[in-house]
Amino acid sequence: MAASPGALRRAGNEEFRRGQYGPAAALYTRALQQLEASGDAAAEERSVLLANRAACHLKDGACSLCVADCTSALELAPFGIxxxxxxxxxxxxxxxxxLAYVDYKTALQVDCSVQAAHDGVNSVLYPFTLFPDQTAAGIERARTLKEEGNELVKKGNHKKAVEKYSESLKLNQECATYTNRALCYLTLKQYKDAAQDCTEALKLDPKNVKALYRRAQAFKELKDYKSSISDIKSLLKTEPKNTAALRLLQELNRA
Structure with missing residues (x-):
């Protein structure tokens, strides 16, 4: 009988405590795949697993993978410390x-007693001055603009949302903003723009599921079926049970 996601998570925690970060990450990945395969939408549990796997990546020095997992975790459970x-x-x-400064400050807004966040703010203040072109205020403004874009999408105003996302991206190139704008471009039938945004997102996060799926959609509409199939197959390596991707692959194979 296969181990449950909870058992895999506990086993991963034990490996992590022993300093076996690679095996721990593999166990957390198996737990995430099980939750995905079962259709279990337990956002909080998935967020914890992603945060745990991120800790493994951080220990191993795979900082970009850590960022990607933490971002996914925060999408599922915002404001997790x-x-x-x-x-x-x-x-x-x-x-x-x-970006580090903004996350440390956000953590302090959630819980002002977190010493690691206080220490983090102090540790980045000096190097922060070396990057005058990208200020904390600019990063926070970018996030506000992205959220305004998200609200416009909910209202069906995709053209105006594109403007908000574009303003946001001038201040901070973030993967989620690119994939959000790509969704708008798909709705507006601007398929080349959608594909380009997904490509930019994948430069920041090479395994980003939304970017791969939306670029595959764009390529399909552009009748570039080979590239579309390639993106879907890449996506399925990360999420083999992704029903939307499997459905699109079936459509592409019939095309």
């Missing part, structure tokens, strides 16, 4: 000090 701190530490290691 652990993913905020781990992403901040990864950004700091990547010398993306303004």
């Amino acid at each position: 652990k993913p905020l701190l781990r992403r901040a530490a990864a950004y700091e290691a990547l010398e993306r000090y303004p």
Whole structure:
């Protein structure tokens, strides 16, 4: 009988405590795949697993993977302290000090007693001054603009949302903003623009599921079926049970 996601998570925690970060990450990945395969939408549990795997990546020095997992964790459970701190530490290691600063400050807004966040803010303040073109205020403004774009999407105003996302991207090139704008471009039938945005997102996060899926959609509409199939197959390596991707692959094979 296969181990449950909970059992895999506990086994992963034990490996992590022993300093076996690669095996721990593999166990967390198996737990995530099981939740995906069963259709279990337990956002909080998936967020914890992603944050745990992010800690493994951080320990192994895979900072970009840590950032990607923390971002996914925060999408599922916003304002989680652990993913905020781990992403901040990864950004700091990547010398993306303004982004680290914002995450540390956000963690303090959630819980002002977190000493690691206080220490983090102080540790990035000096190198922060070396990047005058990217300020914390600019990063926060970019996030506000992205959220305004998200609200416009909910209202069906995709053209105006594109403007908000474009303003946001001038201040901070973030994967989610690119994939959000790509969704708008798909709705507006601007398929080349959608594909380009997904490509930019994949430069930041090479395994991003939304970027791969939306670029595959764009390529399909552009009748570039080979590239579309390639993106779907790449996506399925990360999420083999992704029903939307499997459905699109069936359509492409019939095309």
